[in-house]
Amino acid sequence: MSRQYLLPTLQNHEYIILPESIGWYWEEPEHEVDRKVGTLNNFSIHFVLSGTGFVEIDGKQFTLKRGDAFLYFPMQEQRYYSSKEDPWNIRWAHFYGNILNSFLSEQGFDQHSIWTIKQLAPLEKAHEQLLHEAEQNSFLHLLQLSTLTYTFLMEFITNASPKSSERRPELDDRIQTLLPSMQRRACEPFELDYWADQTGVSTYYFCRLFKRATQMTPMQFITLCRLQLSKQWLMDKKEMTIKEIALKAGYPSISYFNKRFLEQEGMTPTEYRMLYDSRQDR
Numbered sequence: 001m002s003r004q005y006l007l008p009t010l011q012n013h014e015y016i017i018l019p020e021s022i023g024w025y026w027e028e029p030e031h032e033v034d035r036k037v038g039t040l041n042n043f044s045i046h047f048v049l050s051g052t053g054f055v056e057i058d059g060k061q062f063t064l065k066r067g068d069a070f071l072y073f074p075m076q077e078q079r080y081y082s083s084k085e086d087p088w089n090i091r092w093a094h095f096y097g098n099i100l101n102s103f104l105s106e107q108g109f110d111q112h113s114i115w116t117i118k119q120l121a122p123l124e125k126a127h128e129q130l131l132h133e134a135e136q137n138s139f140l141h142l143l144q145l146s147t148l149t150y151t152f153l154m155e156f157i158t159n160a161s162p163k164s165s166e167r168r169p170e171l172d173d174r175i176q177t178l179l180p181s182m183q184r185r186a187c188e189p190f191e192l193d194y195w196a197d198q199t200g201v202s203t204y205y206f207c208r209l210f211k212r213a214t215q216m217t218p219m220q221f222i223t224l225c226r227l228q229l230s231k232q233w234l235m236d237k238k239e240m241t242i243k244e245i246a247l248k249a250g251y252p253s254i255s256y257f258n259k260r261f262l263e264q265e266g267m268t269p270t271e272y273r274m275l276y277d278s279r280q281d282r
Helices: 100-106 120-137 142-159 169-184 192-199 203-214 218-236 242-248 254-265 269-280
Strands: 002-006 018-025 032-035 043-050 053-057 060-064 068-072 078-082 089-096 114-117 160-162
Touching: 002 120, 018 120, 018 142, 043 120, 043 142, 060 068, 089 120, 089 142, 114 142, 120 142, 142 160, 169 192, 169 203, 169 218, 192 203, 203 218, 218 242, 218 254, 218 269, 242 254, 242 269, 254 269
Parallel strands: none
Antiparallel strands: 002 018, 018 089, 032 078, 043 068, 043 089, 053 060, 053 078, 068 114, 114 160
């Protein structure tokens, strides 16, 4: 059995958050979802009220029961399904908003997919109110709809803690082990597939693990390594032009190199070299 309501996705709006769909499945042993990477461009939260279900992450199956929940970011691969012997009673909401990615990431919600809800009743109540509003008024009262979606999200945030069985600290160790090699090869063309293969996970999961282990994305790390080397060359290799240093650092476009350097250092490579030279003259 199911109860669900779908809403249009608004491209231009002034709200922090809006729902795309809200629903509830129970006594549905065939309930199963398998979405490939890039399929769904919104966030989703599912939480289990009773019964048993499963979530798969990089080929590993996790069992979920009452009080367990899972959160997906946009474009993420999704694979979850109910137990046929003990069908789950599960509620869910899909939602979107321009600032949600940074908002949730800053609080660490990009570091795990599976969560345990400490107080289930407030989350269930918030979900019911949101579903009721959608069923009664569709998208006619956007302010109310946004407010209730935000309430639902905050109930999740304040009550969710990472499910311990999802933790895989050995994978964090693999990221740390890779860092020296990535630093040595930073000026080579960056190939995400290669480094994910070295860790033994998908490219999507590699990026999540990397962020968890280093607090930055793989490309941010590579950029820092490249700029650190370029700063050294700007000081030590006076015979090299800025263009030659940009190429050596892995930037075929000197304008892009200048842009990245300026963003990181607050000055252009030329200004940095002149500043260093002026200090040497003292």
